[in-house]
Amino acid sequence: MNNYTFLIINPGSTSTKISIFENDIETMTETIRHSSEKINSYKEIYDQFDFRKDLIMDVLKNKNIDLSTFTAIIARGGNMKPVVGGTYEVNEEMLNDLKIGVMGQHASNLGGGLAYSIASELGLKAYVVDPVVVDEFEPLARISGTPLIPRKSKDHPLNQRAVAREAAKEMGGKYDDFNFIIAHLGGGISVGTHKRGRMIDVNNALDGDGPMSPERCGAIPFGGVIDLCYSGEYTKKELRKKLVGCGGLVGYLGTNDAREVIKRIKEGDEYSKLIYEAMAYQISKEIGASSAVLKGDVDAILLTGGLAYDSILMDWIKDRVEFIAPVKVFPGEHEMKALACGVLRVLDNKEKLQMYPNK
Known part of the structure; x- marks a missing residue:
């Protein structure tokens, strides 16, 4: 296995979580909390972009992280067009769809843009993995009971x-x-x-x-x-x-x-x-x-x-x-490691990189 270093970004409604992974091992994590007052001062989700990016860069600077060691920047995927599960390189169409919120507005929409912005400055690629709009429904699952409102994933x-x-x-x-x-x-x-x-x-x-x-x-x-x-x-x-x-x-x-x-x-x-x-x-x-x-x-x-x-x-x-x-319990959220592992599988040629859009 090759050695990779990933910066992971996971924007939530009142926090931005960042982690650094060496392959699939987390070596640093930080949760940046945002007050409701600060978040509510922004009219639209994407108005928070510079605010959140500056905070991410401040954490990396304060922890003396060498940005040149990063292999890729990875983020939680937001409300883009529906896609099949997998790992996606962030591209211009994805950025636009996240910004306008083609499937709705949520803090996760910021992820792809933040990753792309930081990656571009470092000459790297940005990725999202299994975004919130993964849609692999079979036809029967799409029927809601009225054609006015199809079921969505x-x-x-x-x-x-x-x-x-x-x-x-x-x-x-x-x-x-x-x-x-x-x-x-x-x-x-x-x-x-x-x-x-x-x-x-x-x-x-x-x-x-x-x-x-x-x-x-x-x-x-x-x-x-x-x-x-x-x-x-x-x-x-x-x-x-x-x-x-x-x-x-x-x-x-x-x-x-x-x-x-x-x-x-x-x-x-x-x-x-x-x-x-x-x-x-x-x-x-x-x-x-x-x-x-x-x-x-x-x-x-x-x-x-x-x-x-x-x-x-x-x-x-x-x-x-x-x-x-049988019931198995896996407490907690495993999102940061899942993001790292998704890109790791692609870079190690164990999984094919998906292209956006694909539906």
């Missing part, structure tokens, strides 16, 4: 595919040897159906599909939503915030922190227990639905994300779904 493919590869290795094979149901459990929750190396179905974790999460309402009766839209009480922006940023645990319990909810439960708060267990119930239902997509041919159910650290939630889910297949 917007979820957590980077972390889902990373733990799929890890699980497959543990099971003595490769990702495309197995059928997995993978639940990414974070501020948003996505449950993906993975069939022999392709994610053929998943709930739209951002736009009101699947289980509720710490911050999002998930699938709710649309009649009630229509009533809210025409109630005159909310603007479009306010209502979206109510359902996406302030739904789920935030809406019911006023917090998105599962640790706080668990603390309340241990102190005897029955309402908190009801809501938290309801989230586990809904996650389990989504897993059950995914098993039907695979006609019961499920090799393993994988649970990952920040919430996977909580044994209470994991036990509630296991109790309902272990009859389907």
